[in-house]
Amino acid sequence: MDNKSLFFDETCRLRSGWRFAIFCLGFFFVILVGGAIVGAVLTAFSAGETSFLFANAITALIAALLVGWLCGQYLERIPFRALGAWFTKHWLRNLVVGVVVGALTLTLAVLIAIAGGGLQFSPSVVDGGSLLKGLAISLVIFATGAAWEEALFRGYLLQTLSRSGLAWLGISLTSIFFGIIHTQNPNADMISTLNTMLAGVWFGIAYLKTRDLWFVWGMHLMWNWMQGSFFGIEVSGLTGLTPVTFLREIDAGPAWLTGETYGVEGGIVTTIALIISTIVIWCMPFLKPSEEMLKLTSDLPPVGKPSHTV
DSSP, X not given: OOHHHHHBOTTSOBOXXXXXXXXXXXXXXXXXXXXXXXXXXXXXXTOOHHHHHHHHHHHHHHHHHHHHXXXXXXXXXXXXXXXXXXXXXXXXXXXXXXXHHHHHHHHHHHHHHHHTXXXXXXXXXXXXXXXXXXXXXXXHHHHHHHHHHHHIXXXXXXXXXHTTTOHHHHHHHHHHHHHHTTTTSTTOOHHHHHHHHHHHHHHHHHHHHHSSHHHHHHHHHHHHHIIIIISOOOBTTBOTTOSSOSEEEEEOOOHHHHOGGGOGGGSHHHHHXXXXXXXXXXXXXXXXXXXXXXXXHHSOOXXXXXXXXX
């Protein structure tokens, strides 16, 4: 292999591995600069923890979309809408279906835990106004958190490998990275990490079915919100995101079943629910990409000047 073929394919485009690496470098650069600016501003105004979480999530979302768009424009000659974060055909339907799938999958995991004698629930003692306010605030936090994670892991990183016929490599790599970033969460262990990687596969296959981020964002958002805000379960070991919950969890264990202090994501109930949900998603006949999104995410256009359309 000569030096040119090491960097460029037969169409004279930079190879997908280099595109993958360039995106990572660009993303981390924007995060470092943007995070420093946001952190300084929020510190100056003595902002609280919730404000920091929201601002950092928005910064990461902007970084993932901005760098993904630039890489798509100048490395592959594709428009922003190829990322699947624009209002393309079926975006609303995919979002609604994603919300339903996420809620049902989490509920399935909880029902398995209940049937196994590991979980019980009781109503939270809180007034209606405080409950609605708490549920709304947590919805916004979970929405921004899910948005930046999906824009990063199921955005350009997965998509650029998929366009080179390496979709399963893309799903594998992004799922591993997805699991690794959660290893520092409180009470993380081997089961929780493997489940998070499995969730990455779940989201990756969901992306391939629709070729947009609305579907996977809806799934991710509702999985987290139902888990933390509705059932009162720890979300990846975190409890501070949901100070007010609809139900109160009573966890009798064992940890291998319910995940205990990490939440159900640390138990085999999640393993079972994710496997079942992944199979169902793959078999759903009405879940399919529009012709436009299929073309933008499968076939690279001829080499030429980058398109500056949305």
